[in-house]
Amino acid sequence: MSGPAEPSVRAIGTDPVAFTAFYRAHVDEVTRFVARRVADPQLVADLTAEVFLAAIEAAARFRGSHGGPRTWLYGIARNVIAAEFRRSAREQRAESLIAGRRLLDADDVGRLMDKIDAFRQVRELHELLQALPEGERAVLELVAVDGLTVGEAAAALNIRQVTARVRLHRARQALLPAPVQPAVAEEVWS
Amino acid sequence: MNTSEMWPPAGRFEDRLEAELVKVVKEHAARSRRRRWRAVAATRRPALRVGVLTAATAVAAVAGFAFGGISLSHRQAAPPPTGLAAGAGPVHIRTAAFSVDTRADGTIRVTWDKRQYIRDSRDPASLQQALRAAGLPVLIKVGVFCTGPGDSGSLDAAGVGPGVGRVMTGTDGPDGTVVFTFTPSAMPAGEELFIGYLSPAQVAITQGRPGSVERLVPTGVPLTCTSQLPLSHPGPSNG
Numbered sequence: 001m002s003g004p005a006e007p008s009v010r011a012i013g014t015d016p017v018a019f020t021a022f023y024r025a026h027v028d029e030v031t032r033f034v035a036r037r038v039a040d041p042q043l044v045a046d047l048t049a050e051v052f053l054a055a056i057e058a059a060a061r062f063r064g065s066h067g068g069p070r071t072w073l074y075g076i077a078r079n080v081i082a083a084e085f086r087r088s089a090r091e092q093r094a095e096s097l098i099a100g101r102r103l104l105d106a107d108d109v110g111r112l113m114d115k116i117d118a119f120r121q122v123r124e125l126h127e128l129l130q131a132l133p134e135g136e137r138a139v140l141e142l143v144a145v146d147g148l149t150v151g152e153a154a155a156a157l158n159i160r161q162v163t164a165r166v167r168l169h170r171a172r173q174a175l176l177p178a179p180v181q182p183a184v185a186e187e188v189w190s
Numbered sequence: 191m192n193t194s195e196m197w198p199p200a201g202r203f204e205d206r207l208e209a210e211l212v213k214v215v216k217e218h219a220a221r222s223r224r225r226r227w228r229a230v231a232a233t234r235r236p237a238l239r240v241g242v243l244t245a246a247t248a249v250a251a252v253a254g255f256a257f258g259g260i261s262l263s264h265r266q267a268a269p270p271p272t273g274l275a276a277g278a279g280p281v282h283i284r285t286a287a288f289s290v291d292t293r294a295d296g297t298i299r300v301t302w303d304k305r306q307y308i309r310d311s312r313d314p315a316s317l318q319q320a321l322r323a324a325g326l327p328v329l330i331k332v333g334v335f336c337t338g339p340g341d342s343g344s345l346d347a348a349g350v351g352p353g354v355g356r357v358m359t360g361t362d363g364p365d366g367t368v369v370f371t372f373t374p375s376a377m378p379a380g381e382e383l384f385i386g387y388l389s390p391a392q393v394a395i396t397q398g399r400p401g402s403v404e405r406l407v408p409t410g411v412p413l414t415c416t417s418q419l420p421l422s423h424p425g426p427s428n429g
């Protein structure tokens with residue numbers, strides 16, 4: 001999957017044309033990323049909006065990513081999701097610029113529910129991973145839940161690839177013999 | 191039909207979200223432009239961020255456009271208010287980038303476009319002339335700082351001496367404009383406003399904090415002037 005070139009990513013915070021191209025290239029992927037973690041369509045809409053709002057704010061600081069715009073956006077999405085599970089972040093969202101759920105109609109909810117249903121098993125895996133230490137969980141989550149390569153996961157987390165490999169190994173060891181990876185990969189890309 | 195059925199409008203969620211986000215991008219772009227301007231302006235006139243603005247800012251800003259076809263008019267009007275310099279009358283200067291107007295209450299209102307200010311070169315002499323014509327006794331220098339006899343030379347962190355705040359104030363206006371208000375009647379008798387605008391080399395030392403020095407100095411007596419920065423701090427951390 002390829003996204004806009006890096007200069008365009010830096011421009012998305014201030015250039016509506018660049019942003020529109022970026023958004024259209026990634027909105028479905030971001031929505032699925034959220035739906036793999038959240039079962040409420042209203043919340044999926046809110047968080048999808050939050051991810052792009054965060055990207056707009058962060059775009060000027062984009063200095064390239066080994067995995068390109070996609071892994072950069074995944075890193076942002078992870079932070080948004082992590083913040084969601086903190087009470088303070090949920091309260092702050094009440095003051096967000098865009099309440100995604102207000103943009104939903106019945107058809108949208110139905111489409112989101114389809115995605116949410118498709119990712120039921122993946123969400124169960126995601127919940128299973130919560131028991132892992134944060135560093136290890138983050139790598140395994142991006143690889144197993146989202147289908148990133150280890151290199152892409154390292155880029156999204158802004159860590160060295162060798163570090164990501166070590167953490168991934170530890171995470172898998174901790175979870176064995178839970179049969180997670182094969183089922184997940186198939187689910188993610190179905 | 192309830193509210194959720196009336197809103198959102200037709201189209202997919204993704205389309206409506208796109209439209210909302212594009213609005214945010216446009217607002218973000220406008221904020222970024224303002225921040226960039228402030229960053230650049232801070233290297234020239236950092237005191238804009240405090241309540242009392244430095245007159246040198248006005249100098250550089252207005253003077254920068256002074257070559258651009260100023261129309262200066264003296265109108266027959268009410269006698270100048272108390273404290274107005276002898277011979278001063280209402281002044282109304284209009285250019286595409288700035289305006290200088292004396293007002294009925296005796297104050298002088300100066301507005302300008304920041305973007306024009308940044309692009310144009312500094313021309314203190316023209317602004318000094320315009321402000322004097324408007325009734326404000328002012329002495330403007332670049333890279334040179336003057337004090338009167340017995341003046342301790344004390345300045346605050348923004349490079350502003352005692353009493354200047356009564357003479358001029360300023361605020362950021364909409365769309366990158368700045369509005370200064372000079373009050374000639376607040377000028378103590380026998381004094382004038384000295385504005386020492388830092389040279390580019392001096393600005394490099396202070397990193398724009400401050401970018402100018404303002405103080406009240408006596409008129410009719412020799413001033414002591416020096417090219418040495420009259421500031422105790424070596425860099426931007428002090429103000």
